[in-house]
Amino acid sequence: MLLQSPRGTRDWLPEEAYVKRLVSEKIRKVFESYGYGEIITPAFEYLELLKAKAGEEVVNQIYYFKDKAGRELGLRFEMTTPIARIVASKPDLAKPIRFYYIQPVWRYEEPQRGRLREFWQAGIELFGVAGPEGDAEVVAVTYDALTESGVQEFEISVNDRRVVEDILLSNSVAQERLPDALRILDKLDKFGESYIIDEFEKIGVSREKSSQMLIKLKESRLDIELSTPEGKRGLDHLSRVVDLLKSVYGVNVKVDYSIVRGLGYYTGFVFEVKPKTSSDVGSIAGGGRYDDLVSTLGGPKLPATGMAIGVDRLLEVLKLQGKPTITYNEVDVYIIPLAKKQETVAKAVEIAKKLRREGLKVIVEGTDRSLAKALEYASKKGSRFVIIIGEKELSSGTLTIRDMKEWVEHKLQEEKALEMIINSRT
Structure with missing residues (x-):
């Protein structure tokens, strides 16, 4: 009751x-x-x-x-x-x-x-x-x-x-x-x-x-x-x-x-x-x-x-009457820092701040679950993009981007990756 x-x-x-x-x-x-x-x-x-x-x-x-x-x-x-x-x-x-x-x-x-x-x-x-x-x-x-x-x-x-x-x-x-x-x-x-x-x-x-x-x-x-x-x-x-x-x-x-x-x-x-x-x-x-x-x-x-x-x-x-017809998603971008090291978490938060300033809804993964489980959760939340940040990405200045709608993966320089995500709204 x-x-x-x-x-x-x-x-x-x-x-x-x-x-x-x-x-x-x-x-x-x-x-x-x-x-x-x-x-x-x-x-x-x-x-x-x-x-x-x-x-x-x-x-x-x-x-x-x-x-x-x-x-x-x-x-x-x-x-x-x-x-x-x-x-x-x-x-x-x-x-x-x-x-x-x-x-x-x-x-x-x-x-x-x-x-x-x-x-x-x-x-x-x-x-x-x-x-x-x-x-x-x-x-x-x-x-x-x-x-x-x-x-x-x-x-x-x-x-x-x-x-x-x-x-x-x-x-x-x-x-x-x-x-x-x-x-x-x-x-x-x-x-x-x-x-x-x-x-x-x-x-x-x-x-x-x-x-x-x-x-x-x-x-x-x-x-x-x-x-x-x-x-x-x-x-x-x-x-x-x-x-x-x-x-x-x-x-x-x-x-x-x-x-x-x-x-x-x-x-x-x-x-x-x-x-x-x-x-x-x-x-x-x-x-x-x-x-x-x-x-x-x-x-x-x-x-x-x-x-x-x-x-x-x-x-x-x-x-x-079948209205309003909307596509609802709680989050636009889901960021997964691998290994939960301070450096990857800090980069994830930095990227999240930049995207939020552009009006995007961003979640930074905060648990120790596996990459597969985190991706499954991001999908359930309706996230269009998942950003994966590990040691390789940190050392090379790149971001791994998974487009959950088109189901493709990109490895891009950080500036290009953010530009692609921001421009995807138009």
Whole structure:
């Protein structure tokens, strides 16, 4: 049992970590190209902060504990709330504020494909832009980041919570039960319509009204009839975001009034991204507007919108699509000093330093195993070249080079040998 990682967590071995880093760096490049700056927050926050606007279901998923001084703390379950805390505590930050992150988060929920209890998110937060331009930018960044990562054929579904609330209120959902109704509706994709109708009946909505409501939520038009001023404002905002995305960014999206997002701090525009293939993985990105969060935490009233990409799920989708196609090797050059004499070891370290300065990954053999065993190990590590240094090489100023890819051996003067290895990368 002690040799297993805790349930809902995983280990990242070098090849897996390398792929994650490659994909993460592609996403980072897109974030920074839009002018977002990286932010890093503590892994744990005060529990009261995390519970502020999370919603009942997410609160129950927080890993919480008391420290030795009795303070109630919790591991962050997403990055928006900690970042909103920073913004609330620093009112002098120039607006708009653009932050990005690539960090792990934790939720005590049932582990599923591409989503464990510890998982990585890459996202952005935009503070200080109230209009549809802010939401359009966030969706555009998401689109570019996913495209740059290599994922193929994904669909972006958009909505505005104010529209959904209008539809719910028009179908006999009481004002005080709106949070419950939104929480139920968020499970539509996971559990289906029958579950939604059963759960709505528990909060006082007839099965007939629930069925009518689900029919209206399936609409994808932007000219639906709404009854509340707030719902109409939400529909207008949504229409403008959709138009901006198409006309300015060249991004086509689908209107889906059943998208609500599970976190309690969302106030308006929301969206989700799902792959058209590998649909069982679930959404790979999502986000929306949370205009009240900063003020709820004690800061000024400040409009805000953002998104997060589920890195683990994204990697799962890329794997299913046969991407990214990489050749991973832990080491480029493996140097074997024969006889382990001080002179050969010193030369091996000298050569290694020169190659490392050129950006190559180099290991110097440090055991007493045989040449055959050392060569076998170098092959398993994926080393392209093996340099063998013995007394003959020292006296003649040469290096014996084995090309493990072409399976040929060269004896060259040191300068020529290093030049050949360095130039082999191009």
